[in-house]
Amino acid sequence: xxxIIGTVPDQDFPLVAGDVxxxxxxxxxxxxxxxVNRGTPALLASAIKTCEVLDIPGPLGYLVGDIGRGxxxxxxxxxxxxxxxxxxxxxxxxxxxxxxxxWHNRVLFAVEEMTQRPVLIADAGFxxxxxMSGQSYEYDLFTPDIGELAFLADEEAPHPFYTRGFxxxxxxxxxxxxxxxxxxxxxxxxxxxxxxxDYVADSEGIRAVVDHPSEDAMEAIGGTGDTVTGIAxxxxxxxxxxxxxxxxxxxxxxxxxxxxxxxxxxxxxxIVEYIPRALEEILHKDEGISxxxxx
Amino acid sequence: xxxxxxxxNIFKQRKSEPAPEGPKVDRGILVFENTSEVIRAxxxxxxxxxxxRVMGPPPEIRSGCDLIIEIPLIEELxxxxxxxxxxxxxxxxxxxxxxxxxxxxLFQKKDFGRHLMIRAANMKLTIDKExxxxxxxxxxxxxxxxxxxxxxxxxxxxxxxxPREIGHTLCGYALxxxxxxxxxxx
Numbered sequence: 001x002x003x004i005i006g007t008v009p010d011q012d013f014p015l016v017a018g019d020v021x022x023x024x025x026x027x028x029x030x031x032x033x034x035x036v037n038r039g040t041p042a043l044l045a046s047a048i049k050t051c052e053v054l055d056i057p058g059p060l061g062y063l064v065g066d067i068g069r070g071x072x073x074x075x076x077x078x079x080x081x082x083x084x085x086x087x088x089x090x091x092x093x094x095x096x097x098x099x100x101x102x103w104h105n106r107v108l109f110a111v112e113e114m115t116q117r118p119v120l121i122a123d124a125g126f127x128x129x130x131x132m133s134g135q136s137y138e139y140d141l142f143t144p145d146i147g148e149l150a151f152l153a154d155e156e157a158p159h160p161f162y163t164r165g166f167x168x169x170x171x172x173x174x175x176x177x178x179x180x181x182x183x184x185x186x187x188x189x190x191x192x193x194x195x196x197x198d199y200v201a202d203s204e205g206i207r208a209v210v211d212h213p214s215e216d217a218m219e220a221i222g223g224t225g226d227t228v229t230g231i232a233x234x235x236x237x238x239x240x241x242x243x244x245x246x247x248x249x250x251x252x253x254x255x256x257x258x259x260x261x262x263x264x265x266x267x268x269x270x271i272v273e274y275i276p277r278a279l280e281e282i283l284h285k286d287e288g289i290s291x292x293x294x295x
Numbered sequence: 296x297x298x299x300x301x302x303x304n305i306f307k308q309r310k311s312e313p314a315p316e317g318p319k320v321d322r323g324i325l326v327f328e329n330t331s332e333v334i335r336a337x338x339x340x341x342x343x344x345x346x347x348r349v350m351g352p353p354p355e356i357r358s359g360c361d362l363i364i365e366i367p368l369i370e371e372l373x374x375x376x377x378x379x380x381x382x383x384x385x386x387x388x389x390x391x392x393x394x395x396x397x398x399x400x401l402f403q404k405k406d407f408g409r410h411l412m413i414r415a416a417n418m419k420l421t422i423d424k425e426x427x428x429x430x431x432x433x434x435x436x437x438x439x440x441x442x443x444x445x446x447x448x449x450x451x452x453x454x455x456x457x458p459r460e461i462g463h464t465l466c467g468y469a470l471x472x473x474x475x476x477x478x479x480x481x
Contacts, residue, residue: 037445099437161417
């Protein structure tokens with residue numbers, strides 16, 4: 001089973017865990033409803049759409065309300081540190097949580113107690129905490145954008161807000177940044193880097209570059225990084241190798257974006273609608289996808 | 296007796312070998328419970344005209360999503376009194392001599408024609424240039440980002456709450472920098 005862990009932007013939203021449904025532009029969990037706007041609800045929505053296409057069970061969600069004060073995140077960290085060791089998941093995607101190194105470490109301890117180690121994916125705040133903890137190598141996939149990649153590449157930076165001046169956030173620096181992140185052991189087994197060109201890399205270097213279809217407006221649309229992580233998580237859950245899942249997710253996300261004919265004012269829920277069509281096309285059109293696009 | 300010996304030792308040391316020129320300690324940092332309190336204190340202190348800076352903490356007190364305020368030590372008492380008066384005192388004040396982390400201060404602009412996007416660190420803010428309505432907020436990984444987007448998208452720059460007022464994290468602070476830069480350019 002795929003577990004997706006994150007927050008929703010409502011401080012009164014209680015800690016809930018359970019199956020997640022998607023109807024129109026809302027996700028449903030334990031009788032509660034959340035708009036698919038961006039953040040973890042967008043990741044969940046894209047994962048659900050992907051699971052439907054793949055005909056596999058949908059994700060289990062662990063959600064709590066947090067608007068940045070951190071109390072919700074801490075209650076979720078605490079809950080996970082108690083229960084994860086007894087759970088049985090194939091894949092876990094950690095997402096928007098207040099970065100907190102101590103709590104991150106407790107959650108990772110709990111993961112180590114699991115009978116079977118799941119594939120671990122980290123994005124957003126949890127990825128920041130994972131890097132800060134010095135244990136990035138415990139993860140199978142990080143999904144940074146370029147600002148976050150610069151943070152991974154800067155061994156001194158505790159947050160993307162503080163990357164040092166010589167670590168330039170420029171598209172043409174991405175190969176150097178990837179290399180630097182691996183040199184300092186601040187990258188997961190695979191990196192999926194989201195940008196004008198998307199990259200999949202491992203410690204050996206860049207394994208795939210995808211740059212089409214290309215929609216300039218996608219960069220401005222909040223949540224498009226969340227959807228690519230959601231698609232990748234569900235593909236990995238289906239048994240696809242991490243590298244291939246990352247590449248297919250990038251391609252599907254770009255294609256879905258292109259189908260939505262986006263402008264910088266497009267909202268991510270409009271793109272989520274096109275994920276099944278994009279995935280169908282990609283998965284059925286090129287079954288030898290990994291061979292074709294491997295660098 | 297022991298104290299006297301200690302003072303004598305210092306005196307001897309000063310007389311015989313001048314202390315090496317170390318870094319000048321004239322700045323201190325205020326450490327707060329959370330980023331929201333830092334952001335609030337920054338607003339109050341800047342309004343009063345003090346020469347303060349929001350910076351990153353030294354490694355020994357980092358926990359993951361932190362800001363501190365660098366102050367001139369000479370103003371410590373006045374600054375602490377001001378913050379206590381408004382009910383926003385720091386947890387502690389620590390003198391600093393080593394360089395602190397500088398927040399990212401470069402902005403990147405992307406002009407889409409009708410829309411303009413400004414990026415500060417990992418946060419992006421996009422507006423419709425004709426109406427000045429905020430159409431998207433993207434990037435970031437702290438939990439106030441979806442909340443900030445929810446509260447700001449669809450409102451004009453003049454109507455939308457400033458990220459510094461309702462944000463609580465470094466991502467919120469970075470978005471505020473993008474927001475201020477956007478206002479400066481519009």
